[in-house]
Amino acid sequence: MTRSIQDVARLAGVSSRTLRHYDQIGLLPPSSTGAGGLRHYDDAALRRLQRILLLRDLGLPLTDIAGVLDEQTDEAHALRGHLDQLRAEQDRLSRRIASVERTLTALEKGDRIMAEDMLDGFDHTQYKDEVTERWGADAYARSDAWWRGLGAEGQAAWKERMRRLGEDWADAARRGVDPASDEAQALAARHAEWLGSIPGTPGHEQGRPPKEYVVGLAEMYVADERFAANYGGVEGATFVRDALVGYAEREL
Amino acid sequence: MTRSIQDVARLAGVSSRTLRHYDQIGLLPPSSTGAGGLRHYDDAALRRLQRILLLRDLGLPLTDIAGVLDEQTDEAHALRGHLDQLRAEQDRLSRRIASVERTLTALEKGDRIMAEDMLDGFDHTQYKDEVTERWGADAYARSDAWWRGLGAEGQAAWKERMRRLGEDWADAARRGVDPASDEAQALAARHAEWLGSIPGTPGHEQGRPPKEYVVGLAEMYVADERFAANYGGVEGATFVRDALVGYAEREL
């Protein structure tokens, strides 16, 4: 069963414009499109939307959300992580409530109150770092259920595939290969195929990721040092991005 | 005791740029400024900041926040209102947590889950209306402690002052008076004086509100029908704005 864009918008309490935006940046492509380009969303898309809104409400930028959803392929484990964040948010909310109550009683009794107490629970920056750190660490460690579910040989194969892809990218970058060359484009094709093989990513059913999704990720590889490290630093990541963008532009 | 801009920024967990922004739009002027334009904030400013952050976290735009803080002059009553909102936010958060837990167990047991359950607690629009409605109603009703604290004759005087000001504005607007004329400017002066007389508003200590604050409020009078109604509808409010802006530009 699939739903129209307005249905989804009403269900999630966002505007249809927002959903179109998420499609445009490749964050949430509709599961299918009908006559006249009408967008249709299935249950998997709704689950993805749930996670997007969860992370958005926690204050993550949309590009980071794309990264998290890309790296965190085990939905159950990811949701447990979200639960932690939500409970932390509840803590902060309680502290804000307590601080307001302190201000209130102080105001009514004419007491003076310390500024630290008054503004307790507001500092949001520390927490934000914590979020990205958690997700980054999680993505790197891959110590989650999905990873264990792969089994020993599955893990080895996955590692090997990823390692070789990264190595080939870094190697080509070092040799100064042209991003538009056949060699680089072949690497880009491998990379796209790899992305498409990950369950839960957009385009997984069609066997290949949508153009905007690949472009968005490629941009993130250069923007985020954590990912750039996989491809030989920022210069390497830049090379990867140029090749991937060219490939996506032509083939996807 | 006053604090530097960086101190306040650290305490509240916002950037100094944000505080400068709030000054620029007249939302939170520093309580005093020293050599070289250095901003200093006292305890009253910190309390105002607390309320600003409270309302900001609840999703209100800064212009609306200015309106709320302008109309809601009784801090204690306002804080009780904020507490209600924060508790409502806690409710929504709990619902989001519950919905994530439902999704999680359904995912692990392989059940299907209804989209309504999955996205419960996300709809933010309904709530937003509720907030502005509440504050609007509050501002209109003026049935709060501050109001009662005025006493019967104080209330009558206040009502009369406000009513005459509004009537004179509406009357001048109907007669097609030029906003730049002496008559309109005299009305603007009365209006500014009235604003400055309200305890808790910026500039109250200096006896006259800062220019940006008046300009921001004037813009809100035309933007918000609730306030425009006080001044003879949108046309009336437009006239009021033009006169006020001209006055603020020259005199404040």
Add this chain to the structure above:
DNA sequence: CCTTGCGGTTGACGTGACGTCAACCTCTAG
């Protein structure tokens, strides 16, 4: 057969709340 309306579509531009950066000022310490 035409048209009216509904529910979408794609650009393109606007906006709110800041981030970021350059150039400059003022005071303190070495």
Add this chain to the structure above:
DNA sequence: CTAGAGGTTGACGTCACGTCAACCGCAAGG
């Protein structure tokens, strides 16, 4: 007297959409 810390004021950039115009496909009604 010079360097550095901690500010200041523009001015421009950015992110996540809002808003608006112009258009399209399809069902119903005259």
